[in-house]
Amino acid sequence: MRIAFISDIHANLEALEAVLEDIEQQQIDEIVCLGDIVGYGVNPNECVDLVRKQCPTTLLGNHDAAAVELLSTQHFNIHAKIAIEWTTQNLRKESKHFLTSLPLKATKEQLTLVHATPYEPNMWYYITSLEEAAFNFQFFDTPVCLVGHTHIPIIIVLDSEKELYVHQNTSIALDSIEGSRLLINVGSVGQPRDRNPKSCYGIFDSEQGLFSYRRVAYNIQKTQAKMKKCKMPEFLLSRLEDGR
Ligand code: ZN
Numbered sequence: 001m002r003i004a005f006i007s008d009i010h011a012n013l014e015a016l017e018a019v020l021e022d023i024e025q026q027q028i029d030e031i032v033c034l035g036d037i038v039g040y041g042v043n044p045n046e047c048v049d050l051v052r053k054q055c056p057t058t059l060l061g062n063h064d065a066a067a068v069e070l071l072s073t074q075h076f077n078i079h080a081k082i083a084i085e086w087t088t089q090n091l092r093k094e095s096k097h098f099l100t101s102l103p104l105k106a107t108k109e110q111l112t113l114v115h116a117t118p119y120e121p122n123m124w125y126y127i128t129s130l131e132e133a134a135f136n137f138q139f140f141d142t143p144v145c146l147v148g149h150t151h152i153p154i155i156i157v158l159d160s161e162k163e164l165y166v167h168q169n170t171s172i173a174l175d176s177i178e179g180s181r182l183l184i185n186v187g188s189v190g191q192p193r194d195r196n197p198k199s200c201y202g203i204f205d206s207e208q209g210l211f212s213y214r215r216v217a218y219n220i221q222k223t224q225a226k227m228k229k230c231k232m233p234e235f236l237l238s239r240l241e242d243g244r
Contacts, residue, residue: 007034007148011041012190018218035061035115060102153187171212
């Protein structure tokens with residue numbers, strides 16, 4: 001089975017459409033969405049509709065939760081707060097209903113899936129260091145855990161000697177690291193932050209035991225023009241082309 005993992009779309013329709021088009025050419029059996037469909041961008045309803053149609057497994061992200069008032073925005077920065085207010089006002093009732101129904105966590109084919117962290121996913125903690133990764137390895141039982149949330153693609157390996165390190169490649173074959181466990185961030189479709197503005201997503205091939213990233217270009221100027229029209233903060237526009 002070949003599963004595509006998308007995350008952190010953030011209402012960026014041009015990015016989502018480009019990624020879905022790429023997925024169509026990759027012999028994918030199923031698409032899983034790890035959350036944050038909305039927030040920042042200005043096409044939340046269109047993105048919710050596409051995800052609802054194409055991703056039988058979809059998880060709740062913190063921006064989704066905030067947009068439907070399941071989470072307060074008190075810990076959000078000012079740009080995120082402005083975007084969430086706009087999103088809450090512009091989401092249709094059916095979109096809100098869908099976001100409200102999403103689970104925090106799922107397991108699939110030996111994979112644990114969560115938006116933020118396997119440890120207390122409803123607290124929306126970030127994994128930004130090897131220490132935080134080491135801690136989180138204790139909170140899933142499967143060989144692999146896939147997350148989103150930081151918008152930074154990374155593969156962290158805990159090997160059979162309990163050694164923890166970052167895998168320096170954009171793909172990883174599970175047989176090459178027997179006895180290891182993996183914590184993988186699949187990156188962001190709609191707002192990449194690893195200095196590469198191209199949309200990022202991951203493919204897991206369970207037969208070949210292979211995980212790999214794909215990067216997809218999309219029409220950033222079109223997204224920015226729409227955001228400008230809706231008076232989104234300038235920083236949210238410029239970060240798209242900078243990939244930060
Ligand atoms: Zn996000």
